[in-house]
Amino acid sequence: MSDSANLVGLAGENRYRQAELANQAQELVNKDQGISLLERAAERRKKDSKFRSFWEKTKTFWEWFRGNELIRYARWAIVILLISAIAQTFVEWDTFSASVAGHLGKDDATRGETFFHAFWWSVVTFTTVGYGDVSPTSPLGKSLAMVMMLVNLGLVTVLSGTIASVLVARRLQGGTKLDAEKYNQHLVICGWNHMVKEILEMIAGAHPTNNLIVLVNEADEDQVSRVAAEFKALDVTHISGNFTEESVLRSAFVDQSRMCLILPDTSKLGSGEAPDEQRTILATLTAKGISEELFVVAHVLEEGTVPHLKRANANDVVFVDPHVPFMLANHAVRPGVPQLLRMLVEESADAEHALSVTTVPEELAGQRHDMVSAFYRATHQWTVLGYAFSQAGFDLEKQMAESGSPLIRAMIKEQLEDAGIKLSMDEQVAITLNPADEFVVESGYNAVVLT
Amino acid sequence: MATKSDVKIDADAISRINLFQGLSETQCAAIAQAVEQTTYSPHGIILNEGDQGDTMILVFQGQVEVTKRVLIRTSSGISESKKAIIRLETTNPPPEEDPVTVPTVHVVKIPAFGVGEFSLVAENAIRTATVVAMTPIQAGIITIDAFNKLAEEDPTIAAPVFREVAKSAVQNLATATQDISNLTQAFFFALSTGN
Numbered sequence: 001m002s003d004s005a006n007l008v009g010l011a012g013e014n015r016y017r018q019a020e021l022a023n024q025a026q027e028l029v030n031k032d033q034g035i036s037l038l039e040r041a042a043e044r045r046k047k048d049s050k051f052r053s054f055w056e057k058t059k060t061f062w063e064w065f066r067g068n069e070l071i072r073y074a075r076w077a078i079v080i081l082l083i084s085a086i087a088q089t090f091v092e093w094d095t096f097s098a099s100v101a102g103h104l105g106k107d108d109a110t111r112g113e114t115f116f117h118a119f120w121w122s123v124v125t126f127t128t129v130g131y132g133d134v135s136p137t138s139p140l141g142k143s144l145a146m147v148m149m150l151v152n153l154g155l156v157t158v159l160s161g162t163i164a165s166v167l168v169a170r171r172l173q174g175g176t177k178l179d180a181e182k183y184n185q186h187l188v189i190c191g192w193n194h195m196v197k198e199i200l201e202m203i204a205g206a207h208p209t210n211n212l213i214v215l216v217n218e219a220d221e222d223q224v225s226r227v228a229a230e231f232k233a234l235d236v237t238h239i240s241g242n243f244t245e246e247s248v249l250r251s252a253f254v255d256q257s258r259m260c261l262i263l264p265d266t267s268k269l270g271s272g273e274a275p276d277e278q279r280t281i282l283a284t285l286t287a288k289g290i291s292e293e294l295f296v297v298a299h300v301l302e303e304g305t306v307p308h309l310k311r312a313n314a315n316d317v318v319f320v321d322p323h324v325p326f327m328l329a330n331h332a333v334r335p336g337v338p339q340l341l342r343m344l345v346e347e348s349a350d351a352e353h354a355l356s357v358t359t360v361p362e363e364l365a366g367q368r369h370d371m372v373s374a375f376y377r378a379t380h381q382w383t384v385l386g387y388a389f390s391q392a393g394f395d396l397e398k399q400m401a402e403s404g405s406p407l408i409r410a411m412i413k414e415q416l417e418d419a420g421i422k423l424s425m426d427e428q429v430a431i432t433l434n435p436a437d438e439f440v441v442e443s444g445y446n447a448v449v450l451t
Numbered sequence: 452m453a454t455k456s457d458v459k460i461d462a463d464a465i466s467r468i469n470l471f472q473g474l475s476e477t478q479c480a481a482i483a484q485a486v487e488q489t490t491y492s493p494h495g496i497i498l499n500e501g502d503q504g505d506t507m508i509l510v511f512q513g514q515v516e517v518t519k520r521v522l523i524r525t526s527s528g529i530s531e532s533k534k535a536i537i538r539l540e541t542t543n544p545p546p547e548e549d550p551v552t553v554p555t556v557h558v559v560k561i562p563a564f565g566v567g568e569f570s571l572v573a574e575n576a577i578r579t580a581t582v583v584a585m586t587p588i589q590a591g592i593i594t595i596d597a598f599n600k601l602a603e604e605d606p607t608i609a610a611p612v613f614r615e616v617a618k619s620a621v622q623n624l625a626t627a628t629q630d631i632s633n634l635t636q637a638f639f640f641a642l643s644t645g646n
Contacts, residue, residue: 404633
């Protein structure tokens with residue numbers, strides 16, 4: 001069989017290939033079921049005890065409470081407020097009790113009222129509001145107030161700075177921050193194209209135990225959520241960001257994920273533009289860089305990208321050949337062409353017509369195409385579609401032979417070989433389709449015929 | 452620095468030099484008068500590639516190595532390297548001693564030879580290669596001025612010499628053209644298969 005017949009053969013497999021990617025995802029979902037059943041049982045047992053679950057929640061809260069920067073500064077502020085309020089209550093008892101008694105229209109204020117008044121004064125001073133309704137009068141009270149004011153000056157600056165930075169950090173994360181506890185053994189799909197919907201459809205159809213899916217792409221939020229909303233059975237989250245960046249992948253918790261699918265991304269492209277395969281490679285490298293154990297499946301459109309991805313350590317590469325759009329488009333614009341191709345591809349033994357290759361008889365070498373064509377028409381009722389012939393390889397060493405200086409020849413050879421470039425090119429099969437009548441058929445040519 | 456084995460520079464010695472083969476005995480004698488005798492010890496540099504020169508060196512006895520500088524790519528980047536092209540050895544008389552290093556290139560044996568001959572036709576010609584002594588060398592130096600003076604006095608001296616120089620220049624040019632062709636091929640070859 002010649003190359004052309006092989007290519008057409010590939011076109012026939014398209015409809016199977018199309019589903020390959022989604023199938024792969026599905027397979028993994030199923031593969032994990034055995035393990036996750038055990039894990040789930042263990043988890044359920046743990047949750048049986050309500051107290052334990054409450055204790056765990058408290059613990060989580062406590063860890064968060066202790067770890068949060070903002071809360072740490074706020075705690076310090078409250079401690080200082082309390083200390084200063086208590087100190088002022090003692091030192092400036094007369095001033096504060098008289099002031100609060102005056103406010104309340106009483107002769108005497110209780111201890112609690114006086115303390116609250118001192119606390120009130122502390123907050124008014126701390127926040128730099130400073131109503132001035134009451135203030136320490138004794139030198140000791142004033143000194144304490146001064147110390148507190150100076151300490152507050154630093155604390156207020158740090159506190160407001162922290163609030164600002166927390167807000168900025170939240171903005172940078174794109175507003176979506178996933179719960180690290182929840183995202184475990186989930187599926188991450190990087191990139192956006194028309195196939196995402198199909199993939200989700202197939203996964204939803206398989207009713208996986210783990211239905212957590214994170215989509216990472218730069219597509220329009222509305223567009224993504226519209227698609228995601230169709231699948232009630234799946235828990236789909238969208239992270240908007242460049243999936244080639246480590247921080248973005250980390251925010252999707254790829255390191256805890258079951259698998260990362262990387263698709264050709266069309267989210268920022270116009271209708272005619274092809275997705276950038278480099279980004280697929282880059283994303284694979286980044287994902288593998290985050291966790292070597294991560295299972296990465298990449299989908300590429302160009303065959304040339306496949307070896308790069310293998311080198312980037314992708315666990316599997318799905319290459320859907322470009323005949324899919326060709327077949328689909330031709331159904332619409334050139335009806336008949338896909339049907340014809342299928343007929344030729346699905347040839348059976350008793351098929352009336354098929355593609356075939358035959359060596360042109362030596363007697364016809366040197367003749368024009370119209371004559372050769374007429375010969376096959378007359379003898380076999382075949383139509384000659386074109387010719388296949390092997391193109392001689394090229395051997396640089398042979399080409400250079402003994403010409404020029406041996407120094408230069410040796411250098412060329414040595415340098416090319418060092419660079420891993422072979423000095424000869426292999427023979428290749430070239431195809432001439434539908435040649436002009438004047439095309440001369442040379443010896444050794446094979447005719448590609450429709451029988 | 453005359454030793455017992457010093458080659459006597461006379462008409463006979465001159466006639467053995469490849470460039471002067473077409474000259475008469477009187478003409479050779481005239482050239483012998485213009486040549487200044489010199490010697491080189493092993494490893495001595497006779498000509499240095501890239502230098503400008505207006506002298507030609509006549510080697511009467513000994514072996515020399517001709518090297519060229521080339522840029523090559525190594526594991527640590529691009530570096531300059533000296534590549535031996537050829538060795539030339541006199542046969543009449545043969546060298547007194549064995550060469551200091553074992554030849555890695557072809558050794559061409561001729562009665563006697565001149566190097567830097569392009570200096571005879573072009574003023575301040577660039578030396579196209581480095582020539583290093585491999586054995587003690589008995590040599591003579593002739594300047595372009597001295598040769599021009601001889602040619603003025605006897606114009607028939609110039610023609611055979613220039614013919615020889617021209618021959619070697621044409622040969623060099625042919626080789627260089629082939630080299631360019633080879634390099635161009637290799638260049639496109641590398642570009643087309645490199646990806």
